[in-house]
Amino acid sequence: MPWVPGGYDESIHISDVDFIVENEKYEIPELGNPDATDVDKKK
Amino acid sequence: MQLGIGGMPNIIGQLLMEHGKKDLGIHTEMFTDSMADLIEEGVITGRKTSLNPGKAVHCFAAGSRRMYDFMDHNTSLAGFPVDYTNDPYIISQNEKQVAINSAIAVDLTGQVCSETVGYRHISGTGGQLDFTLGAYMSKGGKAFTCLHSTYKTKDGEVESRIVPQLERGDVVTVPRSVTSYVATEYGVVNLKGKTSWERAKLLISIAHPDFRDELEREAEEKNIIPKTLRGRKKRSFE
Numbered sequence: 290m291p292w293v294p295g296g297y298d299e300s301i302h303i304s305d306v307d308f309i310v311e312n313e314k315y316e317i318p319e320l321g322n323p324d325a326t327d328v329d330k331k332k
Numbered sequence: 333m334q335l336g337i338g339g340m341p342n343i344i345g346q347l348l349m350e351h352g353k354k355d356l357g358i359h360t361e362m363f364t365d366s367m368a369d370l371i372e373e374g375v376i377t378g379r380k381t382s383l384n385p386g387k388a389v390h391c392f393a394a395g396s397r398r399m400y401d402f403m404d405h406n407t408s409l410a411g412f413p414v415d416y417t418n419d420p421y422i423i424s425q426n427e428k429q430v431a432i433n434s435a436i437a438v439d440l441t442g443q444v445c446s447e448t449v450g451y452r453h454i455s456g457t458g459g460q461l462d463f464t465l466g467a468y469m470s471k472g473g474k475a476f477t478c479l480h481s482t483y484k485t486k487d488g489e490v491e492s493r494i495v496p497q498l499e500r501g502d503v504v505t506v507p508r509s510v511t512s513y514v515a516t517e518y519g520v521v522n523l524k525g526k527t528s529w530e531r532a533k534l535l536i537s538i539a540h541p542d543f544r545d546e547l548e549r550e551a552e553e554k555n556i557i558p559k560t561l562r563g564r565k566k567r568s569f570e
Contacts, residue, residue, distance in 0.1 A: 291404035296389065296412035320394045322365050325343035328480055331517035 290317055333376075334360040334423075334463045335367070336433035336446075337394075337455065340478060342366045344432055348375055357381030358388035359426050361417055361459035363409070365395040368402040382427045384410060391417040391459075418459045423466025429473040431463035435505070436479070439498045440532040440547065440556050442508035442523045444477050451501035464506050468524070474513055477506065481516040481540040492543040494535050496550035514538065532556045 293299070333356055335341035345366025348356070357378040358367055367388060370376040378386045387410040393403060403409055416422055423429055435446045436454060447455050467475035482490050494516070498504065512524045514535065521534035532551045536544050551557045 291393075291400045293393070293403050293409055293411050294405070294407055296384065296387070296410040296416065298413045299411050317397075317400060318394070319396050320365075322342045322396065323339040325339075325346050328517050329340075329343045330347070 333358055334429070334431045334433075334459070334467070335362070335364060336431075336460060336463075337362055337458060338434050340432065340434045345370055349373055355379045357385075357426070358390065359383065359417065359423060359429060360389070361391045361414065361463070363388065363390035363393035363395075363399075363403070365399045368395070368399045371408055372402070378408070383422075383425045389417060414459075418462040420462050420466035420469060423463060424469035424471075424473070427471045427473070429463075429467040429470035431467035431473075431475040433458075433460045433463065433475075433477055434479055435477050435493070437493050437495050437498060437502065438477065438479065438511075438514055438535060439495050440535055440551050441497070441528065442511040442514075442531045442535070443498055443504050444506035444511055444514075445498050445502040446505040447503040448501060450499050457503075457505055460505050461510065464512070465510050468510070468512050476513045476515055476520070477511060478515045481518055481538065482543075490540075490542070492539055492547070494539040494543070494547065496547060496554060496556075516540075529557045529561055 335344055341364040348370060353375050356376045357380065358376055367376065371388060376388065378388060388408055389410050389412055391412060391414045435444045436449060437445045446460055447457055464475040467473040479493050481494065482492055484490055513520055513522050516538045519538045521538055523531045523534060526534065536547045539547055552562055
Protein backbone atom coordinates (compact mmCIF):
# COMPACT_ATOMS: atom_id res chain seq x y z
CA MET A 290 0.00 0.00 0.00
CA PRO A 291 1.34 3.45 -0.83
CA TRP A 292 1.84 5.97 1.97
CA VAL A 293 0.17 9.15 0.75
CA PRO A 294 0.46 12.62 2.33
CA GLY A 295 -2.81 14.12 3.48
CA GLY A 296 -4.54 17.45 3.62
CA TYR A 297 -6.05 16.54 6.99
CA ASP A 298 -7.61 13.52 8.72
CA GLU A 299 -5.39 11.17 6.70
CA SER A 300 -4.37 9.20 9.81
CA ILE A 301 -6.41 7.19 12.31
CA HIS A 302 -5.40 7.40 15.95
CA ILE A 303 -4.71 4.03 17.54
CA SER A 304 -7.41 4.75 20.14
CA ASP A 305 -9.99 4.61 17.29
CA VAL A 306 -8.77 1.22 16.04
CA ASP A 307 -10.59 -1.95 17.22
CA PHE A 308 -8.74 -4.58 15.19
CA ILE A 309 -5.76 -4.81 12.88
CA VAL A 310 -5.76 -7.56 10.24
CA GLU A 311 -2.32 -8.20 8.81
CA ASN A 312 -2.14 -9.44 5.25
CA GLU A 313 0.76 -10.72 3.21
CA LYS A 314 -1.22 -13.02 0.95
CA TYR A 315 -3.32 -10.67 -1.16
CA GLU A 316 -1.96 -7.95 -3.44
CA ILE A 317 -3.61 -4.52 -3.46
CA PRO A 318 -6.43 -4.63 -6.07
CA GLU A 319 -5.63 -3.04 -9.43
CA LEU A 320 -8.01 -1.35 -11.84
CA GLY A 321 -7.70 -1.82 -15.62
CA ASN A 322 -7.09 1.07 -17.98
CA PRO A 323 -8.99 0.74 -21.25
CA ASP A 324 -7.54 2.69 -24.19
CA ALA A 325 -9.45 5.46 -25.95
CA THR A 326 -11.60 4.24 -28.87
CA ASP A 327 -12.10 6.11 -32.14
CA VAL A 328 -15.55 7.25 -30.95
CA ASP A 329 -13.97 8.73 -27.80
CA LYS A 330 -11.49 10.72 -29.89
CA LYS A 331 -14.07 12.06 -32.34
CA LYS A 332 -14.73 15.79 -32.07
CA MET B 333 -9.95 19.25 -13.01
CA GLN B 334 -12.02 16.37 -11.76
CA LEU B 335 -12.45 13.13 -13.70
CA GLY B 336 -15.02 10.46 -12.92
CA ILE B 337 -14.63 6.71 -12.85
CA GLY B 338 -14.53 4.42 -15.90
CA GLY B 339 -12.60 4.37 -19.16
CA MET B 340 -13.08 8.08 -19.70
CA PRO B 341 -10.36 9.46 -17.34
CA ASN B 342 -7.70 7.64 -19.36
CA ILE B 343 -9.07 8.95 -22.62
CA ILE B 344 -9.09 12.54 -21.34
CA GLY B 345 -5.57 12.06 -19.96
CA GLN B 346 -4.27 10.83 -23.31
CA LEU B 347 -5.93 13.68 -25.18
CA LEU B 348 -4.65 16.35 -22.74
CA MET B 349 -1.10 15.12 -23.31
CA GLU B 350 -1.52 15.08 -27.08
CA HIS B 351 -2.84 18.64 -27.04
CA GLY B 352 0.09 20.02 -25.02
CA LYS B 353 -1.91 21.45 -22.08
CA LYS B 354 0.13 22.94 -19.20
CA ASP B 355 -0.14 23.80 -15.50
CA LEU B 356 -3.46 22.08 -14.84
CA GLY B 357 -4.51 21.26 -11.27
CA ILE B 358 -6.43 18.43 -9.61
CA HIS B 359 -9.34 18.61 -7.19
CA THR B 360 -11.08 15.25 -7.55
CA GLU B 361 -12.75 12.43 -5.67
CA MET B 362 -10.86 9.60 -7.33
CA PHE B 363 -7.18 9.74 -8.24
CA THR B 364 -6.50 7.80 -11.46
CA ASP B 365 -3.62 6.40 -13.52
CA SER B 366 -4.02 9.15 -16.10
CA MET B 367 -3.54 11.79 -13.39
CA ALA B 368 -0.26 10.16 -12.34
CA ASP B 369 0.86 10.22 -15.99
CA LEU B 370 -0.14 13.87 -16.35
CA ILE B 371 1.80 14.89 -13.22
CA GLU B 372 4.88 12.99 -14.44
CA GLU B 373 4.62 14.67 -17.85
CA GLY B 374 4.34 18.12 -16.26
CA VAL B 375 0.83 18.69 -17.65
CA ILE B 376 -0.51 18.85 -14.09
CA THR B 377 1.54 21.07 -11.79
CA GLY B 378 -1.12 22.78 -9.67
CA ARG B 379 0.95 25.95 -10.09
CA LYS B 380 -2.11 28.05 -10.95
CA THR B 381 -4.56 26.31 -8.64
CA SER B 382 -6.30 28.83 -6.39
CA LEU B 383 -7.33 26.64 -3.43
CA ASN B 384 -4.51 24.14 -2.74
CA PRO B 385 -1.64 25.18 -5.01
CA GLY B 386 0.85 22.46 -5.93
CA LYS B 387 -1.32 19.65 -4.56
CA ALA B 388 -3.38 17.04 -6.38
CA VAL B 389 -6.35 17.01 -4.00
CA HIS B 390 -8.17 13.69 -3.92
CA CYS B 391 -10.16 11.41 -1.64
CA PHE B 392 -9.23 7.92 -2.81
CA ALA B 393 -7.23 6.22 -5.54
CA ALA B 394 -7.70 3.13 -7.66
CA GLY B 395 -5.46 2.10 -10.54
CA SER B 396 -2.38 0.12 -11.47
CA ARG B 397 0.61 -0.95 -9.38
CA ARG B 398 2.58 1.72 -11.24
CA MET B 399 0.16 4.40 -9.98
CA TYR B 400 0.36 3.18 -6.37
CA ASP B 401 4.17 3.32 -6.57
CA PHE B 402 3.95 6.85 -8.00
CA MET B 403 1.75 7.95 -5.10
CA ASP B 404 3.97 6.58 -2.36
CA HIS B 405 5.45 9.44 -0.27
CA ASN B 406 4.69 11.84 -3.14
CA THR B 407 4.31 15.37 -1.78
CA SER B 408 2.52 16.57 -4.93
CA LEU B 409 -0.54 14.69 -3.63
CA ALA B 410 -2.84 15.52 -0.74
CA GLY B 411 -5.52 13.10 0.46
CA PHE B 412 -8.57 14.66 2.12
CA PRO B 413 -11.76 13.27 3.67
CA VAL B 414 -14.67 12.96 1.22
CA ASP B 415 -16.67 15.65 3.04
CA TYR B 416 -13.93 18.07 1.97
CA THR B 417 -13.19 16.92 -1.61
CA ASN B 418 -16.86 16.50 -2.53
CA ASP B 419 -18.35 19.56 -0.86
CA PRO B 420 -19.68 21.64 -3.80
CA TYR B 421 -18.89 24.87 -1.94
CA ILE B 422 -15.27 23.76 -1.40
CA ILE B 423 -15.01 22.58 -5.02
CA SER B 424 -16.30 25.96 -6.21
CA GLN B 425 -13.44 27.75 -4.42
CA ASN B 426 -11.16 26.45 -7.20
CA GLU B 427 -11.33 28.87 -10.11
CA LYS B 428 -11.98 27.26 -13.51
CA GLN B 429 -12.85 23.91 -11.94
CA VAL B 430 -13.70 21.48 -14.73
CA ALA B 431 -15.71 18.34 -13.90
CA ILE B 432 -15.86 15.51 -16.44
CA ASN B 433 -18.14 12.56 -15.75
CA SER B 434 -19.69 9.87 -17.91
CA ALA B 435 -23.31 8.77 -18.08
CA ILE B 436 -25.41 5.81 -19.12
CA ALA B 437 -28.34 7.84 -20.45
CA VAL B 438 -29.57 11.44 -20.69
CA ASP B 439 -33.22 12.21 -21.32
CA LEU B 440 -34.65 15.12 -23.29
CA THR B 441 -35.42 17.09 -20.14
CA GLY B 442 -31.70 16.94 -19.23
CA GLN B 443 -31.88 14.33 -16.46
CA VAL B 444 -28.65 12.30 -16.26
CA CYS B 445 -28.60 8.62 -15.26
CA SER B 446 -25.14 7.21 -14.46
CA GLU B 447 -25.98 4.45 -12.01
CA THR B 448 -28.49 1.97 -13.37
CA VAL B 449 -30.00 0.47 -16.50
CA GLY B 450 -33.61 0.21 -15.39
CA TYR B 451 -33.44 -1.65 -12.09
CA ARG B 452 -30.02 -3.16 -12.91
CA HIS B 453 -27.32 -1.56 -10.75
CA ILE B 454 -24.16 -0.49 -12.61
CA SER B 455 -22.37 2.01 -10.37
CA GLY B 456 -22.70 4.07 -7.20
CA THR B 457 -23.60 7.73 -7.38
CA GLY B 458 -20.02 8.83 -6.61
CA GLY B 459 -19.18 12.51 -6.80
CA GLN B 460 -20.93 13.27 -10.07
CA LEU B 461 -23.63 15.53 -8.64
CA ASP B 462 -21.21 17.20 -6.17
CA PHE B 463 -18.69 18.03 -8.89
CA THR B 464 -21.26 18.98 -11.54
CA LEU B 465 -22.69 21.49 -9.06
CA GLY B 466 -19.30 22.63 -7.67
CA ALA B 467 -17.77 23.19 -11.13
CA TYR B 468 -20.84 25.17 -12.21
CA MET B 469 -20.50 27.41 -9.13
CA SER B 470 -16.75 27.85 -9.68
CA LYS B 471 -15.68 31.11 -11.33
CA GLY B 472 -14.96 30.16 -14.96
CA GLY B 473 -15.75 26.52 -14.17
CA LYS B 474 -17.54 24.02 -16.39
CA ALA B 475 -19.20 20.66 -15.77
CA PHE B 476 -19.37 18.11 -18.57
CA THR B 477 -21.48 14.98 -18.80
CA CYS B 478 -19.91 12.80 -21.50
CA LEU B 479 -21.40 9.78 -23.22
CA HIS B 480 -21.28 7.86 -26.48
CA SER B 481 -24.40 8.64 -28.51
CA THR B 482 -25.26 4.94 -28.83
CA TYR B 483 -24.62 1.50 -27.33
CA LYS B 484 -25.11 -2.04 -28.59
CA THR B 485 -27.46 -4.43 -26.79
CA LYS B 486 -26.40 -8.03 -26.31
CA ASP B 487 -28.54 -8.90 -29.34
CA GLY B 488 -26.40 -6.55 -31.42
CA GLU B 489 -29.02 -3.81 -31.77
CA VAL B 490 -27.89 -0.18 -31.67
CA GLU B 491 -29.80 2.00 -29.20
CA SER B 492 -29.55 5.71 -28.41
CA ARG B 493 -28.20 6.86 -25.05
CA ILE B 494 -30.11 10.10 -25.50
CA VAL B 495 -33.68 9.04 -24.77
CA PRO B 496 -37.08 10.79 -24.69
CA GLN B 497 -37.43 10.01 -20.99
CA LEU B 498 -35.58 7.86 -18.47
CA GLU B 499 -36.99 4.34 -18.06
CA ARG B 500 -38.72 2.94 -15.00
CA GLY B 501 -36.00 2.12 -12.45
CA ASP B 502 -33.40 4.50 -13.94
CA VAL B 503 -31.80 6.53 -11.17
CA VAL B 504 -31.43 10.28 -11.64
CA THR B 505 -27.77 11.00 -10.80
CA VAL B 506 -27.89 14.66 -11.88
CA PRO B 507 -31.28 16.42 -11.98
CA ARG B 508 -32.11 18.57 -14.99
CA SER B 509 -31.77 21.73 -12.87
CA VAL B 510 -28.04 21.02 -12.36
CA THR B 511 -26.99 19.52 -15.73
CA SER B 512 -24.96 21.98 -17.80
CA TYR B 513 -22.68 20.76 -20.62
CA VAL B 514 -23.49 17.44 -22.32
CA ALA B 515 -21.03 15.96 -24.84
CA THR B 516 -21.22 13.11 -27.35
CA GLU B 517 -19.04 12.34 -30.38
CA TYR B 518 -21.44 14.65 -32.30
CA GLY B 519 -20.79 17.78 -30.26
CA VAL B 520 -21.16 19.64 -26.98
CA VAL B 521 -24.25 21.57 -25.82
CA ASN B 522 -24.89 23.68 -22.73
CA LEU B 523 -28.35 23.22 -21.23
CA LYS B 524 -28.01 25.93 -18.56
CA GLY B 525 -30.48 28.78 -18.88
CA LYS B 526 -32.40 27.07 -21.67
CA THR B 527 -36.12 26.39 -21.78
CA SER B 528 -37.42 22.82 -21.74
CA TRP B 529 -37.93 22.66 -25.49
CA GLU B 530 -34.54 24.27 -26.19
CA ARG B 531 -32.90 21.60 -24.05
CA ALA B 532 -34.67 18.86 -25.99
CA LYS B 533 -33.59 20.38 -29.32
CA LEU B 534 -29.98 20.77 -28.17
CA LEU B 535 -29.81 17.18 -26.93
CA ILE B 536 -31.35 15.89 -30.16
CA SER B 537 -28.66 17.82 -32.07
CA ILE B 538 -25.90 15.72 -30.43
CA ALA B 539 -27.77 12.38 -30.62
CA HIS B 540 -26.73 9.86 -33.28
CA PRO B 541 -28.17 11.08 -36.64
CA ASP B 542 -30.12 7.79 -37.06
CA PHE B 543 -32.16 8.60 -33.92
CA ARG B 544 -32.74 12.33 -34.32
CA ASP B 545 -36.05 12.13 -36.22
CA GLU B 546 -37.45 9.58 -33.81
CA LEU B 547 -36.42 11.68 -30.79
CA GLU B 548 -37.92 14.79 -32.36
CA ARG B 549 -41.20 12.94 -32.99
CA GLU B 550 -41.32 11.62 -29.43
CA ALA B 551 -40.52 15.07 -28.02
CA GLU B 552 -43.47 16.46 -29.98
CA GLU B 553 -45.80 13.63 -28.95
CA LYS B 554 -44.91 14.16 -25.28
CA ASN B 555 -45.30 17.89 -25.72
CA ILE B 556 -41.70 18.59 -24.67
CA ILE B 557 -41.59 20.62 -27.89
CA PRO B 558 -44.87 22.61 -27.90
CA LYS B 559 -47.12 22.64 -30.98
CA THR B 560 -46.50 26.31 -31.73
CA LEU B 561 -42.76 25.70 -32.15
CA ARG B 562 -42.81 22.60 -34.33
CA GLY B 563 -41.17 22.82 -37.73
CA ARG B 564 -39.08 25.83 -36.74
CA LYS B 565 -36.20 23.78 -35.41
CA LYS B 566 -34.01 23.48 -38.45
CA ARG B 567 -33.55 27.19 -38.97
CA SER B 568 -32.62 28.05 -35.42
CA PHE B 569 -30.64 24.98 -34.38
CA GLU B 570 -28.63 23.71 -37.29
